[in-house]
Amino acid sequence: MAQFQAVKGARDIFPDEVVRWHHVEGVIRSVAALYGFSEIRTPVFEYTELFQRGIGSTTDIVGKEMFSFLPDPNGRSITLRPEMTAGVMRACLQKNLLSLAPVHKLYYISDLFRKERPQAGRQRQFSQFGAELLGVSSPAAVAEVLTFMMQVFETLGLHGLRLRINSLGDVEDRARYREALREYFLPYAADLDESSKERLEKNPLRILDSKNPALKEMIAGAPRLYAYLKPEAVADFEKVLSFLSDRAIAYDIDHLLVRGLDYYCHAAFEVTSSELGAQDAIGGGGRYDSLAKELGGTADLPAVGFAVGMERLMIAMEKQGLFATLNPHGPLVYVVVQQQELSDHGMQVAFRLRKAGLKVEIDLAARSMKAQMREANRIGSSYALFIGQTEHESGLYSLKNLVTSEQTSLSLDAVIEILSTPG
RNA sequence: GUGAUUGUAGCUCAGCUGGUUAGAGCGCCAGGUUGUGGCCCUGGAGGUCGGGGGUUCGAGUCCCCUCAUUCACCCCA
Known part of the structure; x- marks a missing residue:
């Protein structure tokens, strides 16, 4: 199908x-x-x-x-x-x-x-x-x-x-003009194209905006509406x-x-x-x-x-290139989970950051770390927040600046505080 | 409604006068890097060649029909 x-x-x-x-x-x-x-x-x-x-x-x-x-x-x-x-x-x-x-x-x-x-x-x-x-x-x-x-x-x-x-x-001006146009075009009726012939009957004004080049000269010689106002x-x-x-x-x-x-x-x-x-x-x-x-x-x-x-x-x-500067900014933080067992914890972290007002993205398809990182990069994240066994146990998370590649170890509260400060 | 155009991988397109397993680039996935992206290298998945019929030993390629696309006419934003 x-x-x-x-x-x-x-x-x-x-x-x-x-x-x-x-x-x-x-x-x-x-x-x-x-x-x-x-x-x-x-x-x-x-x-x-x-x-x-x-x-x-x-x-x-x-x-x-x-x-x-x-x-x-x-x-x-x-x-x-x-x-x-x-x-x-x-x-x-x-x-x-x-x-x-x-x-x-x-x-x-x-x-x-x-x-x-x-x-x-x-x-x-x-x-x-x-x-x-x-x-x-x-x-x-x-x-x-x-x-x-x-x-x-x-x-x-x-x-x-x-x-x-x-x-x-x-309305009156146009009625008089319509008649004048009809009189003007009538002698040329045989030379008009099909649609113009029809308009001659119904609405001669419309002949004027015909784009048919064959009629151009004829139209140019027609009386002007302005004279009938x-x-x-x-x-x-x-x-x-x-x-x-x-x-x-x-x-x-x-x-x-x-x-x-x-x-x-x-x-x-x-x-x-x-x-x-x-x-x-x-x-x-x-x-x-x-x-x-x-x-x-x-x-x-x-x-x-x-x-x-x-x-x-x-x-x-x-x-004219007027949309060139119109770039939606990607998420601030991409939460990267080391292994599938930690994904629930990753979701919790993401949720907590979002509640704190941060734009956060996280992989929902249980893909590899490499895939998660590539995704983070593709959608323009500024930071990656790594969640591995170490982080899970210590409560200290690795925050990586994806522009400078600098990475630091921080508590979630510290992460929120740093990322919440503008600039 | 009329005319022309195009239809091949997710996307952009090659495929010469019909000839054997249909290609490239990009994208995607995986590996190189057993917990780290962008660059690079390697590999992989992915195609009823729009659909139907016909000609032929053989059709992505030729013919007919059909559907769709795009551009133009008409006209309008």
């Missing part, structure tokens, strides 16, 4: 890598605290309609990437969350959070599921950290969220990132940009940036890293003022948010 392996697109994270996750998560949490964002955790699954309504049924995510199933024959379809925003919004509406305070700043670090073919920087189960600012979506709010995100990158030491930003205007929207967007400039956050305006989720409006942005290969988007987000209503909320609930791919973030960090 063939061995089991992890489900396609899912992977295991072993201890040496978990250390990295702890590091990154720690930075995220501490920067979130600086900006006043609090953590929210929502269920991994939601009713399927939530995503259909929230993300948009024409999007790729909803159209072909969701893990959906019926919990019972007559039940409602539920779906493993493919993104966080819809769920967070649902939670806040359900709890009527905004009645407690007009503005909420939330962040999350959560696992998501999308049924795509895995490739570099893309898995079926992956993790995002992100933030949602609910209650305002003013330029200041957009800048708040963006600055939080960029400060996380900066604190982690990640460089070589590119922030692209665009304004999608409001109301003056207020332009002013709003420029205010966001000036906030960014004030904070020395570099950006590029990208008129072709539309993003694949239906709920975005006005400011939309994306951060890419040159370290990542084909899937180079490390994070993205924008405003989604109409999402709450889409989900059945009674009032308008302006909101801004972003999401960053944890795995992609960590791939980029790895490439």
Whole structure:
């Protein structure tokens, strides 16, 4: 029988890598605290309609990437969350959070599921950290969220990132622009590729971010969304940009940036890293003022948010050597037992040292002294404490400094005292 | 979903145009050092050559199918 392996697109994270996750998560949490964002955790699954309504049924995510199933024959379809925003919004509406305070700043670090073919920087189960600012979506709010995100990158030491930003205007702006695009592309319809033809019908904006080189020229000649924005929207967007400039956050305006989720409006942005290969988007987000209503909320609930791919973030960090200094320190003392008959005594000694607050490791497999010593060395112990017949009888143990190879004979109390003193 | 790629020891990989007992490095275990690691030397364990079928006197090597991997497209984090 063939061995089991992890489900396609899912992977295991072993201890040496978990250390990295702890590091990154720690930075995220501490920067979130600086900006006043609090953590929210929502269920991994939601009713399927939530995503259909929230993300948009024409999007790729909803159209072909969701893990959906019926919990019972007559039940409602539920779906493993493919993104966080819809769920967070649902939670806040359900709890009527905004009645407690007009503005909420939330962040999350959560696992998501999308049924795509895995490739570099893309898995079926992956993790995002992100933030949602609910209650305002003013330029200041957009800048708040963006600055939080960029400060996380900066604190982690990640460089070589590119922030692209665009304004999608409001619903009316986009409706007018959509028509203009349709008019522009219609004469070229025969030259469009299959997916673009479909988008011409459903959502012409999406043609803009096609990476098909054959369409590049055609796209470059298309009318620009910017020209269709109301003056207020332009002013709003420029205010966001000036906030960014004030904070020395570099950006590029990208008129072709539309993003694949239906709920975005006005400011939309994306951060890419040159370290990542084909899937180079490390994070993205924008405003989604109409999402709450889409989900059945009674009032308008302006909101801004972003999401960053944890795995992609960590791939980029790895490439830049940002984990190099992240070495977990091994146990302080390795208790080495001379012969099997003494192993019970060794366990007692180990236990006593641990109770005294020392990091202690001991062989549980009754291996030879040589093996025990090799193990002590391999896992980076600072000391070996030998337990042989002599030690057992005299109560004086041989403590060997594994760096200097010096060895002294001490009582257990003395061992504890010496090793407990820092330095 | 589409395309390409790869699949040989725990890991990284050799294995030329099909030829006899399938190799290396690292790791692991043991010995050299009868109570002491890292270096070195010696030895050892460990392989349904992803799986199934076919061609052939003979298949790790060629053909077909299948599963899996990786990268890319689509799209996204």
